[in-house]
Amino acid sequence: MGGQSYYKVLIICVVALFVSTHAQLELGFYAKSCPKAENIITNFVHDHIHNAPSLAAALLRMHFHDCFVRGCDGSVLLNSTSNEAEKDAPPNLTVRGFDFIDRIKSLVEAECPSVVSCADIIALAARDSIVHTGGPSWKVPTGRRDGVISNKTEATNNIPAPSSNFTTLQTLFANQGLDLNDLVLLSGAHTIGISLCTSFSNRLYNFTGKGDEDPSLDSEYAKNLKTLKCKNINDNTTIVEMDPGSRNTFDLGYYSQVVKRRGLFESDAALLTNSTTKSLVNQFLQGSIQKFYAEFAKSIEKMGQINVKTGTQGEIRKHCAFINS
Incomplete structure (x- = not known):
C-alpha cells in the first residue's frame, strides 16, 4: 500500500508540473497579481500614441516579428551580447518602438516588480495602439513569459522579407501554424505605416539584375515612385506610405492597392x-470594414499565441533588453 501511495503522489506531482509549465494564456491573467497593469499600459499608449501615430504600425510589426521567432516571448527586445540577437537581424533593423516598450515596462515594474512580462507588454501595447488610432480591437489573453534566447540567424530565417514570393510566405506562415487566410489578413496590416525606399527599390531599378523594373508593379505607380520618392536604388532615407493617402487609417485601402498592382513589396504582389x-x-476588399476587423482580430489573436511560454518556462525580465541573469 505504501508503494502504491508513493507512486500516486509521484504521478500527481508530475501532472502538476506538466500543468504548470503548459498553462494556457487567459484574459485578465494579472487581475490579482498586478490589477492595474493593463490600465497602465492602455493609459500610456492613449497619452502618447497621438504624438507619433506611425508608431502604431511599428508596434504591430514588432509584435509580428517577435512571434515569428521562438514564439511571442519578447526575444525581439533583447540586446546583443556575445551572441548576436534578433534585434540586429536585417528584418529588425528598421523595427521601431523599443524605447516606447521600455517606458511602459518601467511604469509597470514600479507598480508590480517582476510580475508582468515584456512579451505581454508588446502584445497589449500593439493592440492598444491600433485601437487608439481608430483601428480594430481584439482579445489579448495574457500570461506569456519572456524568453532568454535571442538569435540573429533565426530572425533572418523566420521573418518574411518584403521580397518574399508566395511559396516562401506560405512556408513561413505554415511554420507558425498560420494558414493562407491568416496570411492575407495579417498582410492587411500594411494598410497603415511606412517603408523606406530600400525595402522595395529593386522593383523599380534592378528587379532581375539587369536594370529592369518589376513587371508585376503598376508601371504608372512605379514611374511616380521613381520621380517623386525613390530617385535612386540606394535611397535609404526617403519614406513612402504603404497605403497612400490613408497611412494612419486602418481600412481596406491596402487590398485596393494590391488589386491595382500598387502594393509596395513583392510580398504584397505575391x-x-x-x-x-x-x-x-x-x-x-468587397466586404465591409466590420467584417475585415472581425476576421483580422481572429488572426492576430491566433498569432499572439504562437509558441508562448507560460507557467515556469522562461522568466519575467526586469529590463526588457536584458535577461535577468
Missing part, C-alpha cells in the same frame, strides 16, 4: 499569384 489568396484579397 498575394495575387495564388488563386486562394487572390480570392481572399477580393473578398475582403
Whole structure:
C-alpha cells in the first residue's frame, strides 16, 4: 500500500508540473497579481500614441516579428551580447518602438516588480495602439513569459522579407501554424505605416539584375515612385506610405492597392499569384470594414499565441533588453 501511495503522489506531482509549465494564456491573467497593469499600459499608449501615430504600425510589426521567432516571448527586445540577437537581424533593423516598450515596462515594474512580462507588454501595447488610432480591437489573453534566447540567424530565417514570393510566405506562415487566410489578413496590416525606399527599390531599378523594373508593379505607380520618392536604388532615407493617402487609417485601402498592382513589396504582389489568396484579397476588399476587423482580430489573436511560454518556462525580465541573469 505504501508503494502504491508513493507512486500516486509521484504521478500527481508530475501532472502538476506538466500543468504548470503548459498553462494556457487567459484574459485578465494579472487581475490579482498586478490589477492595474493593463490600465497602465492602455493609459500610456492613449497619452502618447497621438504624438507619433506611425508608431502604431511599428508596434504591430514588432509584435509580428517577435512571434515569428521562438514564439511571442519578447526575444525581439533583447540586446546583443556575445551572441548576436534578433534585434540586429536585417528584418529588425528598421523595427521601431523599443524605447516606447521600455517606458511602459518601467511604469509597470514600479507598480508590480517582476510580475508582468515584456512579451505581454508588446502584445497589449500593439493592440492598444491600433485601437487608439481608430483601428480594430481584439482579445489579448495574457500570461506569456519572456524568453532568454535571442538569435540573429533565426530572425533572418523566420521573418518574411518584403521580397518574399508566395511559396516562401506560405512556408513561413505554415511554420507558425498560420494558414493562407491568416496570411492575407495579417498582410492587411500594411494598410497603415511606412517603408523606406530600400525595402522595395529593386522593383523599380534592378528587379532581375539587369536594370529592369518589376513587371508585376503598376508601371504608372512605379514611374511616380521613381520621380517623386525613390530617385535612386540606394535611397535609404526617403519614406513612402504603404497605403497612400490613408497611412494612419486602418481600412481596406491596402487590398485596393494590391488589386491595382500598387502594393509596395513583392510580398504584397505575391498575394495575387495564388488563386486562394487572390480570392481572399477580393473578398475582403468587397466586404465591409466590420467584417475585415472581425476576421483580422481572429488572426492576430491566433498569432499572439504562437509558441508562448507560460507557467515556469522562461522568466519575467526586469529590463526588457536584458535577461535577468
